[in-house]
Structure formats: structure tokens, C-alpha cells
Amino acid sequence: MSRRHLLSLALLLGASAVVTAGAYYAERRERTISVTLGCDGRSCAASIDGGEPLEIDVPHVPGRSLGVYAYHPHEFDRPQAFASLVLRKAEMPEQEIRIEFAPGAWTPAGWRGDPGWRMTERGLSHAGPPGERAVALFPGLDARDFDLTVELVDAVDAGIVFRAADSGTGWVFVARPRHNDAFFFRLVDGQPGPILAMRPARELGAAREALRLGGLVGWILLVTVPLLLLVRAWFSGFGAIAPRVDGIDTASHAPLSWILALGVLTVAALAAVGLRALDGVPHIDDEAAYLFQAKIFAAGDAWAPAPPEPEFFRHEHVIATVDRWYAKYPPLFPALLALGMRAGVPWLVNPVLGALTGFVAYLLGREIAGWRWGIAAWVLLLVSPFFVILGGTLMSHVAAALFVTLFVWLSIRAIGTCRVFPAALAGICLGLAILTRPYTALLAAVAAGSYGLVCLARVPDRRAVVVIGLVAVVMTLPFAWGFVAWGSWVSGESGQHVGLHERYNASDTLGFGPDKGATWLRTWGSFGHTPAKALRSAWQHLEYTSRHLLGWPGCLSLALVVAPFVLGAAGRREWLLLAVLGSLAAGHMAYWAAHHVLYGARYWFEAVPGLMVLAALGLRALVGERGTCPPAPSWARWAPAVALAALVAWGSWVYLPARLRELPAYGGITADLRRQIERLAPARAVVFSETQGLQYDPGFFLNDPFFESERIFARDLGPRNTDLLALYPEYLAYRWAEGQLQPIARAERAR
Numbered sequence: 001m002s003r004r005h006l007l008s009l010a011l012l013l014g015a016s017a018v019v020t021a022g023a024y025y026a027e028r029r030e031r032t033i034s035v036t037l038g039c040d041g042r043s044c045a046a047s048i049d050g051g052e053p054l055e056i057d058v059p060h061v062p063g064r065s066l067g068v069y070a071y072h073p074h075e076f077d078r079p080q081a082f083a084s085l086v087l088r089k090a091e092m093p094e095q096e097i098r099i100e101f102a103p104g105a106w107t108p109a110g111w112r113g114d115p116g117w118r119m120t121e122r123g124l125s126h127a128g129p130p131g132e133r134a135v136a137l138f139p140g141l142d143a144r145d146f147d148l149t150v151e152l153v154d155a156v157d158a159g160i161v162f163r164a165a166d167s168g169t170g171w172v173f174v175a176r177p178r179h180n181d182a183f184f185f186r187l188v189d190g191q192p193g194p195i196l197a198m199r200p201a202r203e204l205g206a207a208r209e210a211l212r213l214g215g216l217v218g219w220i221l222l223v224t225v226p227l228l229l230l231v232r233a234w235f236s237g238f239g240a241i242a243p244r245v246d247g248i249d250t251a252s253h254a255p256l257s258w259i260l261a262l263g264v265l266t267v268a269a270l271a272a273v274g275l276r277a278l279d280g281v282p283h284i285d286d287e288a289a290y291l292f293q294a295k296i297f298a299a300g301d302a303w304a305p306a307p308p309e310p311e312f313f314r315h316e317h318v319i320a321t322v323d324r325w326y327a328k329y330p331p332l333f334p335a336l337l338a339l340g341m342r343a344g345v346p347w348l349v350n351p352v353l354g355a356l357t358g359f360v361a362y363l364l365g366r367e368i369a370g371w372r373w374g375i376a377a378w379v380l381l382l383v384s385p386f387f388v389i390l391g392g393t394l395m396s397h398v399a400a401a402l403f404v405t406l407f408v409w410l411s412i413r414a415i416g417t418c419r420v421f422p423a424a425l426a427g428i429c430l431g432l433a434i435l436t437r438p439y440t441a442l443l444a445a446v447a448a449g450s451y452g453l454v455c456l457a458r459v460p461d462r463r464a465v466v467v468i469g470l471v472a473v474v475m476t477l478p479f480a481w482g483f484v485a486w487g488s489w490v491s492g493e494s495g496q497h498v499g500l501h502e503r504y505n506a507s508d509t510l511g512f513g514p515d516k517g518a519t520w521l522r523t524w525g526s527f528g529h530t531p532a533k534a535l536r537s538a539w540q541h542l543e544y545t546s547r548h549l550l551g552w553p554g555c556l557s558l559a560l561v562v563a564p565f566v567l568g569a570a571g572r573r574e575w576l577l578l579a580v581l582g583s584l585a586a587g588h589m590a591y592w593a594a595h596h597v598l599y600g601a602r603y604w605f606e607a608v609p610g611l612m613v614l615a616a617l618g619l620r621a622l623v624g625e626r627g628t629c630p631p632a633p634s635w636a637r638w639a640p641a642v643a644l645a646a647l648v649a650w651g652s653w654v655y656l657p658a659r660l661r662e663l664p665a666y667g668g669i670t671a672d673l674r675r676q677i678e679r680l681a682p683a684r685a686v687v688f689s690e691t692q693g694l695q696y697d698p699g700f701f702l703n704d705p706f707f708e709s710e711r712i713f714a715r716d717l718g719p720r721n722t723d724l725l726a727l728y729p730e731y732l733a734y735r736w737a738e739g740q741l742q743p744i745a746r747a748e749r750a751r
Contacts, residue, residue, distance in 0.1 A: 005568045013225055016218030023215020026208060031153060032083065033201070035175050035182075037160050038147045040090065044162070046173045048182055054199045056184045063165035064144050067137035069172050069187075070126045071157040074662070080158050081123035083151040085138075090145035097141065122153050130662050135167040135187070161187070177201055180536070181525035189738070194692045200525030209535035216542055224559040228566050228622065231640050235623050254371040259362070262378050263355045266391075269382065270351035273392025277663040279671035280347045281701065284598050285316035285694075286329075287394040288701040292318055293327035294337035294346065296705050302326070302490050304705035309724045312714035313703070316694045319504050324492065325705060328500040331486050332435035333396035350398045354391035357402040358382065361609040364409040365616050367416075368573050376616035377609075380560075383648055385551040385656045386600045387608055389663070396436055397605040403433035404444045405609040408580060411448045411472070412573055415455050418464040420471050427472035431479025438483055438499065439510075440606050443587040445476075447579040454572055508593070516592035529592035537594045538585055541601035548600045549611065551651030551659075561611050563618025574617060577610035598667065619644075668696040676741045677702070677711065686728055688716035688744075689736040699736065 037046040042060065045053040068082050087097040101124035116128045117136050126134045144163065152158055157176050164170025168190035175182045183198035253259075274280060282288040292315075296304050303326040307313040310320045317328050327334065336353070340346040358378045365374030381387050391398050410426035413419070426448075433441035449469075456465045488494045491503055501508045507518045516529035524533050546555035564570040565578070581604060588594040588603045622640075664670060677687060689699045699713030714724055716735060721744075725733055733744035 002568070009225060009229075009566065013222060016221045018218075019211070019214040020218035020222060023211050023218070026211055027215070030177060033152050033155060033175060033177060034149060035152060035160060035173070036147070036149045037162060037173055039145050039162060041145065044171070044173075044184075046160075046182065046184070048175055048201045051202060052199070054182065054184070054197055056197045058163060058171055061163050061165070061171075063163045063170055064142040065137045065161070065164040065166070065170065066141045066143060066146070066148065067135055067161040067164065067167070068124070068150065069133070069135050069159050069161045069174065071133040071174075072126075072128050072130055073157055074130055074658075077156050078154045079120075079122070079125050079127070080156045081120060081125040081153045082158070083123040083153050085151075086149045087141055087143070088147045089143040091143075123151075130658070131665060133190075133192070135161050135164075135170075137161065137164060137167055175201055179524065180204060181522070191738075198522060198525060204524060204530070204532035204536055206530070206532040206535060209532045209539065213535050213539040213542070216539055216546075220542075220546060220555045220558055221562070223555055224562055225566050227556075227559060228563050228618075231622050232567055234640060252371060253366070254362070254375050258375060259359065262358060262362075262375070262382065266355040266358045266378075266382055267348075267351045269388055270354045270391035271348060273388055273660065273663070274347045274351065274394075275392075277389075277660045278392055278666070279664060281669065281671045281674060282394050283663070283667035283669045284395075285667075285697075286396075288315060288697070289317035289327040289329060290334050290337060290394055290396060291346065291701050292703075292705060293329065293331075293334035294341055296326065297331075297335050297338035298341040299706060307707070308727055309714075311720075312717060312724050313700070314694055314715065315697060315700045317504065319491070319500065321492070324490070326490050328504040329396065330435050330438060330483060330499070331490075332432060333399045336399060337394065346394070350391050350393065350395075353398045353402050354387070357398060357405060357609055360402060360405045360409060361613055364405060364412070364577075364610070365613045367409060367412055368613065369617055369620055373616045373620050374613075376619060377613040380550070380615050381609060381612040383652055384549060384608065384612065385651060385659055386545070386548045386605070387612075388656065389659060390599045390602060390605055393599060395599065395602065397602050400433055400437040400440050401606045401609055403429045403436060404440065404580070404606045407433060407441075407444060408448060408576065408610060411451070412576070414468045414472070415452065415459075415465060418461060418468070420468065423468040423471040424475045427475025428479070430472065431476045431482075434476070434479050434483050435486075437606070439587065439591070440584065440603075443583040444580055444606065446587070447576060447583040450579055451572065451576040454575075458572075510590045512590070521593065521596070523592055523595035533592070533595065534589035538589050540597055541585065541588075541594070541604055544597055544601040545604060547655075548659075549608070550615075550647070551655030552647045553650060556647060557651075560615035560618035564614060564621050567618075567621040569617070569621035574614060577607075577614050580610050581607035669698050672739055673698045673713075673736050673741070674702060680741055681711070681734060682732055684710045684728075684731045685734055686712045686714060686725060686731045687734045687736055687741070688714050688721055690716045 034049050035046065036050070037044060039058065042057055043055055044058050045055040047053040066087070070080060082101050084101060085099040088095070101119060103119050103121065116126045116132075116134055118125060118127065124136070128134060148160060148162070150160055152175060155175055155177050157174060159172055159174035161170050161172050164187075168187065170187050171184065172187050172192070173182070173184050180201045181198055182201050184196045186193040186196065282291050296302065303324045306320055306323050306325050314320065319326055319328055337346050337349050340349040358381050361381050362371075362374035362378045365377035406429040407426050410422045410429060414423035414426055430441055430445055433444065452465060452469050456462050459465060484498055487498065487500050487503070491500060493503070505520055507515050507520060509516065512529050512531060512534075514528035517523060518527045523529065524536055546558050548557070550557035564574050584604050584607050591603075594603050673687070673689070677685070681687070687699055689697060691697045697715065702711065702713045703709070710731075712728065712731070725731070735742045735744055
């Protein structure tokens with residue numbers, strides 16, 4: 001590396017240190033929050049750090065117990081703790097009860113809580129597996145009306161239990177600083193009910209959120225850059241373990257047996273996640289909508305007739321008009337799922353697409369650095385928890401990643417060879433991406449277009465580059481027209497909207513304003529979208545990616561990705577791969593729903609194959625040149641390789657299993673209803689499921705859109721259930737509640 005490059009790195013690290021220190025200082029002040037709750041008569045009000053209170057009516061209940069509540073959403077979260085408690089009872093307003101939670105300062109004898117609670121130097125905390133919630137009720141602190149203040153340290157999902165009858169039944173106020181929200185809900189038999197009132201934990205400011213994002217970027221650089229320079233110096237001194245990188249032969253391929261073995265391993269790994277960890281069912285609303293549309297396509301139709309009593313069958317992302325019933329998403333991925341359904345293996349579609357994506361990542365790596373590094377990119381993709389988990393779902397991101405990666409690879413080939421045929425194929429692949437995830441395809445096209453402009457300024461044959469770009473655009477246009485035409489055709493409304501997202505909900509659009517997502521889903525504690533929310537969402541996506549990409553501790557998952565740029569080994573093609581990520585990151589900042597991180601930072605997923613190619617190239621930059629010194633002892637030459645193997649082992653055998661354990665009940669949906677209905681219920685049955693609005697519906701995905709099946713799954717609408725049952729008088733009726741299938745008596749049906 002040149003002195004100029006080293007000076008640039010030094011300046012970058014200096015700036016990173018300054019920004020990271022500022023962000024750490026700002027976040028340190030937020031690590032401890034004060035939660036205040038006051039109850040008087042039938043109402044209670046709560047606030048965070050003395051901010052605007054959130055009020056709720058609490059009907060008269062016999063419970064008077066007070067305590068604390070903690071929930072563990074993930075395995076590797078920082079332990080949350082309660083540092084202190086101050087209580088004033090209404091019947092004794094002059095008396096203040098103060099408790100400092102610390103070893104020796106307070107003894108929890110006689111409290112009503114599970115044994116997972118423990119006293120630490122940081123305060124009272126709870127240890128438990130992901131998905132576990134815990135309540136500790138304090139003896140002697142019972143009160144119906146009171147003022148209570150609790151200090152929370154490193155809160156993730158924790159709060160106050162009040163007016164509780166026991167440790168499983170009461171009212172709860174929870175603070176989630178990471179999500180910037182706080183809300184009330186009722187705990188019944190140990191299970192949380194719907195959110196009753198919510199507000200932001202604090203108002204987000206664009207300057208503070210920019211500092212938070214900059215601090216994360218700075219921390220990643222401070223950790224990875226010195227480490228990479230150290231490893232590079234190690235290899236320079238001891239000789240490399242890889243062959244020379246000069247004279248790369250990109251015309252040769254890896255042995256066919258290697259490619260087939262990696263393909264089979266990829267399909268097997270992703271299918272195992274889909275069938276074993278996810279139980280072969282959709283866990284989030286998007287998956288259920290894709291599966292619903294796939295069932296329609298598998299039957300040979302574009303839409304189903306409107307359902308009887310439509311309110312019982314309303315579902316997120318599914319549109320029901322007077323005469324049509326269909327999902328809002330573009331048609332290509334549901335069509336691919338439909339092929340799997342016709343074959344009886346819809347769960348196999350994404351694993352096959354994932355194997356094809358791995359192969360294209362191999363081709364892309366081979367194009368840049370030779371087949372060995374292409375194989376390395378595929379292997380890194382295969383050990384990525386992000387890729388493996390999302391590849392086992394029924395989401396469209398894997399298909400979009402396949403088409404986007406093909407588009408990028410073919411664009412590089414077209415410009416590199418000045419040939420029209422790869423450009424035409426690139427345009428077709430971009431068109432297929434438009435029919436899968438149109439906004440993602442547009443952002444990828446922006447990155448590729450920028451790459452084309454850079455090449456246009458630097459290659460001698462500019463006319464050829466212009467022709468290649470025009471060919472790609474022309475080949476893309478029919479698919480773009482097909483996307484628009486699909487929306488008009490399936491909705492029966494020409495010229496209304498470009499796609500069906502806005503047709504489903506008018507607030508589901510790009511941009512900023514209080515109307516974005518209004519009355520639908522809150523982001524960071526409130527409706528609407530702001531630049532501050534956009535920056536917080538980008539921070540969240542980067543933080544998830546820095547851990548979830550390879551599952552390595554800290555932010556080391558990105559170390560190899562940044563290596564080509566840190567070590568001065570990045571050319572135009574490497575910058576293109578990084579530009580795809582940058583384009584997705586910047587573009588989705590304008591989308592309000594990017595706040596919702598499910599299965600990882602999935603709005604960035606289409607960049608993952610390219611990131612794994614960058615990681616392979618980073619490995620090449622570290623070890624691909626022979627040193628001038630004599631070879632060192634074998635242990636010294638192989639020490640970094642052992643460290644790399646240890647990181648891969650950690651991601652595969654520690655981090656990934658922890659994530660897999662979360663999946664059977666991911667999104668609040670399990671396969672329990674499907675298993676019980678197959679085992680216990682007769683063929684002709686109507687099953688009602690309790691939902692929270694349109695969310696957490698465990699039965700919708702089991703429906704036949706054409707109602708040709710004799711099992712019908714509907715939302716539980718209480719007294720209105722008789723309206724649906726009247727249409728099916730010969731069917732037995734069941735209610736799915738508390739994880740059990742409960743028969744509905746004839747007398748109840750007749751009410």
C-alpha cells in the first residue's frame with residue numbers, strides 16, 4: 001500500500017474515533033431511563049424520563065400487586081436491569097418507599113417471581129432463553145392507587161406490572177428504547193394481549209440519529225481496519241497460504257463436482273430451515289399473502305372470487321373488492337411458488353432459488369478474481385445466517401437477489417467485453433427483478449447505471465458502452481410495462497396506481513410526512529415518516545447486518561467485506577458491488593416500513609450475494625500475494641486461517657442455532673393449529689382464530705381461496721361468528737384459543 005493510502009486510512013480512523021466517541025457519549029446518557037407510572041381511580045398515566053405522559057383507562061380489578069416485567073426477544077442482547085424503585089401509595093402519600101436493587105442492599109425473600117431473577121451489580125435482572133417473559137411481584141408493595149418510579153438500565157423490553165392478581169394476570173407498561181416506543185397491554189394467564197396505547201419513548205432528532213449512525217459506521221471501521229492491517233502485515237511477513245493472484249484465468253471453471261456439491265448443500269440447508277425450524281408455514285403476513293396468491297395461480301386463475309362475509313377473511317397485504325380477492329404483491333414470485341405448489345413442495349422453491357443465487361455469486365466472483373474466489377464467495381454465502389434463514393422462508397427476497405445478482409454479473413460482462421448479448425440478458429434479469437420487487441430493482445439499476453457512467457468516462461470505446469446501456473434498457477421496458485399492466489388488470493382499475501401497494505393502502509408510499517403508514521403501522525413509536533426515522537432505520541439495518549451477515553461476534557461480519565477497500569485492492573467492479581448495498585440503503589431510507597426488521601435487515605438482502613463476493617475478494621487481498629520473507633513455521637502461517645475457521649464455527653454453531661431456536665414461533669405464528677386440525681378436527685369444519693386486528697392470524701394461510709376445501713379458517717369476530725356459521729349449517733365449529741382447538745357448542749352457534 002502507498003503512503004497516500006495509509007495517510008487516508010489514518011485520517012479516516014481519526015474521524016471515526018471522534019464520531020464514535022460522540023455517539024457513545026450520547027447513547028451512554030440514554031442507557032438508563034426513568035419510567036414513572038401513576039394510577040388514580042380508573043386511569044393510569046406513564047412517562048419516560050419525565051416526558052409527555054401516556055394515559056389509559058383501567059377498569060376496576062381486584063388485583064393490587066406491583067412488580068416488574070422483562071421480556072427476552074433475542075439471545076445475545078445486553079442484559080437489562082432494574083436499578084431502583086421509588087413508591088408512594090395514595091393511602092400514605094407522605095411515606096416514600098425507596099429500594100436500591102444491589103447485592104446486599106435488598107433481599108428478595110418472599111417475592112413472587114420465577115427463579116431466573118437475580119441480583120447483580122447493575123441491579124435486578126432476569127436470565128432466560130429468547131421468547132421468555134418474566135414477572136416479579138414484590139410483597140408489601142401492594143397498592144391500587146400510587147406513584148411509582150423505576151430506573152431501567154440497558155432496557156430492551158421491560159417495565160412495570162401493576163394492579164396484578166398474580167404473576168400471570170395484570171396490567172403492564174413497557175418501555176423499548178431500541179424501538180423508541182412505550183405502551184400498555186394487559187397480561188392474561190402469562191400471555192400479553194393487544195397493545196392498548198402507545199407513544200414514542202422520546203422524540204427523534206435528525207442530528208442525534210445521524211450521530212448514532214455515524215458512530216456505528218465509525219465503530220465498525222475502528223474495529224475492522226486495524227485488524228485487517230495487522231493480518232495483512234502478518235501475511236506479508238510470513239508468506240501467503242494462497243496462490244499468486246496475478247495472471248488470473250477467468251475462463252476456467254471450478255470442478256463440476258464442487259459446484260454440484262455446493263448446490264446440494266445449499267438446497268439441503270435452506271430446506272432444513274424451512275421444514276424444521278419454520279415448520280413449513282408462513283410466519284409473517286407477507287409470506288401468507290405470497291402463499292395465498294400462489295394458491296390462486298396454481299388453480300389457473302389471476303384472482304379468486306370475493307369471499308363470503310369478507311370481514312372474516314381480511315388479512316394484511318390481501319385485497320378484497322366486490323368481486324375479486326388477490327394479494328398486492330407483484331406476480332413473479334407467487335408464480336414461482338405456484339410451481340412448487342403444483343409439485344407439492346412450495347417449501348422447496350426458495351432453497352432451489354438460493355442454490356441458483358449461490359451459483360451466480362460464484363460466477364460473479366470468478367468474473368472478478370477466478371474460480372477459487374468464486375467458490376469462496378459461495379461458501380461464505382452458505383455459512384451466512386442471514387442468507388440461510390431468509391432462504392428457508394416464503395419471502396420474495398431470494399428470488400429478487402437471484403435476478404439482481406444476475407443483472408450485476410451480466411452488466412459487468414457486457415461492459416467488460418463490449419458485447420450486446422450479455423447486455424440484453426442483463427436487461428431481462430432486471431425486468432424479472434421488477435416483476436419480483438420493483439423498488440429494489442430500480443435501486444440496483446441506479447447502482448449499475450452509476451457504474452456504467454464511470455466506465456463511460458474511462459474506456460476508449462464510449463459508443464459501445466452507450467449501445468450496451470440502451471440495449472439493457474430496451475430489454476427491461478416490456479417487463480416494466482408488464483408490472484404496470486398486471487396491477488391494472490388484476491384490480492380492474494386502469495390508471496389508478498403504478499402498483500398495488502397504494503391500492504391496498506393509500507399511505508403505503510415513498511417519502512416523508514405524517515401520512516406515511518398512517519392508521520396502519522407505527523414506526524419508532526408513532527405514525528408517519530421523518531428524516532430522523534429514516535436515519536434510525538438505516539442504523540438498525542446496519543447494526544443487524546454487522547451481526548447477522550455472518551453471525552460473527554461484534555461487527556466482524558463486515559470485516560472481510562471492507563477489506564478490499566481498506567487494503568487498496570478495490571477496482572470499479574468492487575465499488576459496484578458496494579454501490580448496490582449503498583443504493584438499497586439510501587433508497588429504503590425513503591420508505592417508512594423499512595423500520596420493520598423481520599428475518600434480519602431484509603430490505604438490504606439483495607446485496608448479500610455481492611457482499612459475499614466482496615468478502616471473498618477481501619480474503620484474497622489479505623492472503624493473495626506472496627511475502628518477500630522466508631516462510632515461517634506452519635503454526636504462524638496458519639494462525640489467521642485458524643482464527644477465520646473459529647469465526648465461521650462461532651457463526652455456524654453458536655449464533656445460527658440461537659437464531660433457529662427463535663423461528664418456530666417467529667412472528668407470533670406457529671404450526672400448532674395446522675397440526676391439531678389435521679389430527680383432531682373432521683373434514684367439514686369452520687375454525688375461528690383470535691387475531692390482533694389483521695395481524696397474528698394462524699389460520700389464514702390454511703384457507704383455499706376458492707373455498708373448495710371443507711375446512712374454513714376465519715377471524716374470530718365474537719357475536720358476528722353466527723353470520724358465517726349460518727352459511728355452513730352442516731359444518732362443525734371450533735375456536736382456536738390459547739393453543740387449543742375448542743369445539744363451539746350448538747347453543748352458542750344459535751345466539
